[in-house]
Amino acid sequence: MRAIKIGFLLVVLLVGSGCANRSVQTRPSAPADMPVVAAVGEANDLPASVAKDPESPSVEVASAADAEADASVIEQDLALVYGDVAVWDPWEKQNRRVHRFNTVVDAHVLRPLALAYTRAVPAPVRAGVGRFFRNLGEPANAINHVLQGHPGHSLAAFGRFAINTTLGIGGVFDPASRFGLRRRDEEDAGQTLGTWGWRRSRYLVVPLLGPRTVRDTLSLVADQRMAPLRYISDGTAAAALQALDVVDGRARLSAFDDARQDAYDDYAFVRDAWSQRRVHQIEDGTSSD
Numbered sequence: 001m002r003a004i005k006i007g008f009l010l011v012v013l014l015v016g017s018g019c020a021n022r023s024v025q026t027r028p029s030a031p032a033d034m035p036v037v038a039a040v041g042e043a044n045d046l047p048a049s050v051a052k053d054p055e056s057p058s059v060e061v062a063s064a065a066d067a068e069a070d071a072s073v074i075e076q077d078l079a080l081v082y083g084d085v086a087v088w089d090p091w092e093k094q095n096r097r098v099h100r101f102n103t104v105v106d107a108h109v110l111r112p113l114a115l116a117y118t119r120a121v122p123a124p125v126r127a128g129v130g131r132f133f134r135n136l137g138e139p140a141n142a143i144n145h146v147l148q149g150h151p152g153h154s155l156a157a158f159g160r161f162a163i164n165t166t167l168g169i170g171g172v173f174d175p176a177s178r179f180g181l182r183r184r185d186e187e188d189a190g191q192t193l194g195t196w197g198w199r200r201s202r203y204l205v206v207p208l209l210g211p212r213t214v215r216d217t218l219s220l221v222a223d224q225r226m227a228p229l230r231y232i233s234d235g236t237a238a239a240a241l242q243a244l245d246v247v248d249g250r251a252r253l254s255a256f257d258d259a260r261q262d263a264y265d266d267y268a269f270v271r272d273a274w275s276q277r278r279v280h281q282i283e284d285g286t287s288s289d
Helices: 002-023 040-045 057-080 092-120 123-136 138-147 151-166 175-179 189-195 214-218 220-225 235-252 254-262 266-285
Strands: 203-206 210-213
Touching (some): 092 254, 123 151, 138 189, 151 175, 189 220, 203 214, 210 214, 254 266
């Protein structure tokens, strides 16, 4: 009986988002934020490209806008690779071993699942799934904005969560943007610690989670406390949603696969690009409201 309820929940989420995407109005795309490896929890900021539908002009316009934003984000992240941030990597030998392990897992498990998901699930539905999981992150965004000294951003995040959870059917849709509450980059406890002064931290590759720093790894405890899925009483339902989040997040990173394959040293490429992006996220957190 529990499996039937879980299946019904996922079907409602996927089918509902696909149907209602046919009435999406065109709006400016919010800035997206994409990491460079399959640490998929961070990939929700990358908008999924929307396939063209000749019967739905509004979806076709949204498709072009999302594709343009997608390309822009990738270009920005690639440009960050050539910055001058020095990476503190005293554990490189061990990190490379873990990186190889993660790469094998990604190649044989995550990437095939992501490709199958992309082929089986229409782009408008994937877009709704991505919005659903991003909405779950808004309470954590609000808390971290307060801790970083940005009360205005915090109120906006709470407002987005309230509007999208109710009017947006659990966040599958984004009516909050139409009310002027634009989506900002996701915030986490690691960024908050960075704005408090812990700027330099040893680079660390975590099994299955990918690139981190010691600071960001320790902050996972706080991040987990703020994760809404943690408070779902049905453990099976929570696990199913977490699995969907992982696969959907990895699918959003597929646009970066070619760049990694062309890199001379994949480990150094991922490390440097991720570190540059992380510095950018923390510096953004120190900006004024």
